[in-house]
Amino acid sequence: MTNLSEVSKAKNIVIKIGSSLLMNGNRFNSIWLKSFIDDILYLKSKRKNLVIVASGAVSLGRKYLNIKKEKISINTKQACAACGQVILMKNFMRHFEARKIKVAQILLTFSDTEDRRKSLNSRETIKTLLELKIIPIINENDSVATDELKFGDNDRLAARVAQVIGSDLLILLSDVEGLYDKNPKKNKEAKLIQKVTNINSKIFKMSSSETNDFGSGGMFTKIQAAEIASTFGCKTIIMKGNTNSPISTFEKQKKGTIFTNVARKKDSFKNWLGGSINISGSVHIDDGAIKALNDGASLLPSGIKKISGNFSKGDIIEILNSKGKKLGRGISYYDSKELNLIKGKKSIYIRETLGYEGRDEIIHRDYLFLK
Known part of the structure; x- marks a missing residue:
């Protein structure tokens, strides 16, 4: 020891x-x-x-x-x-x-x-x-x-x-x-x-x-x-x-x-993001999104399977796999209501779904912490 x-x-x-x-x-x-x-x-x-x-x-x-x-x-x-x-x-x-x-x-x-x-x-x-x-x-x-x-x-x-x-x-x-x-x-x-x-x-x-x-x-x-x-x-x-x-x-x-x-x-x-205890909600993502994040990409709506909690734009949310294992967290560009509308969809359909031009990613890689 x-x-x-x-x-x-x-x-x-x-x-x-x-x-x-x-x-x-x-x-x-x-x-x-x-x-x-x-x-x-x-x-x-x-x-x-x-x-x-x-x-x-x-x-x-x-x-x-x-x-x-x-x-x-x-x-x-x-x-x-x-x-x-x-x-x-x-x-x-x-x-x-x-x-x-x-x-x-x-x-x-x-x-x-x-x-x-x-x-x-x-x-x-x-x-x-x-x-x-x-x-x-x-x-x-x-x-x-x-x-x-x-x-x-x-x-x-x-x-x-x-x-x-x-x-x-x-x-x-x-x-x-x-x-x-x-x-x-x-x-x-x-x-x-x-x-x-x-x-x-x-x-x-x-x-x-x-x-x-x-x-x-x-x-x-x-x-x-x-x-x-x-x-x-x-x-x-x-x-x-x-x-x-x-x-x-x-x-x-x-x-x-x-x-x-x-x-x-x-x-x-x-370091600040990874240690934050002010977590407002969470998203479950699929295996394809997990691979993309590990390869250095941002989190896109197409990879999101489930959303939990009520959170606002700019809040820190947890990222989980399909079994609930914590993978990391990041700062969300969208609130939970918007995410529920665009989850699972490709980014090209964000404007059509929300009625305005939003960002392609849910969490940009610069605002993402992976364990």
Whole structure:
């Protein structure tokens, strides 16, 4: 297993910390954070560029506002996040500055990574901080995010941040050592999957709540994050975080799950497209269209067999084969209503069908990402 070398070889590393690691009961876990900073100092001594994605604002805010009931409204949750984020960063700054490390806060909304222009702006901000030897501490802006437009978990946020900065390693600190084939809390025979070379339905089944029910994000979202990271050439390691100096401990014990099934690095735009989590619909295509796409062609209406979802022109849609396997995604030139009218037809019949002159292709090859 090559976990040690993966950490050593990586230049740009995104580290995700869950709220369960930063909280000790109802209090901020300063002891754990101090030991984690030991890891950060070690990685910085190896000239690594580091970005931290940290949860915990809502939990800290609940304590600050003395809110004890389990279920709270979205507005109350946003208020908790607004209060808790201040406490979170206050603790980060106090402990990091005590070790002479400067940190900065960045709060991202869904559109800050899923909108291409905003994504580029986020990238420049993070890159500038790294050039200034400052560690960005990133969290979702839960004080303004809505359920309809939010990441929902910081695992996927961390993966998108990794894409934005072109990271080559994503570290997800977890409540457990990694992905198990069975629930280790219920099965003594459960085995740790130390290396995953292909994220498929079997892997996702292993990560289901019945098999790996850990943390607020859960193992399922960590596999989703690893899948997103793999699209732009970034490896992922899930390791046990609820121990002192977790990264150093991991390097010594070599216990964790590494995902090595990464695609070749593409240009910045296609990396953004491949890792997008804002998918509005999908199209199923025939074998002829699959061959054409693999040969470098654009997607034409004649190759489309089925359309799912309601989407608009300019939305990102998934491309599937006849069996539902994901082949890639791209930006659609037509909305779903128009596509339903012209699917299966040759491009020369688009004007006759729609009543206006449209583009020949559904997705141009320049706006297409293939796995």
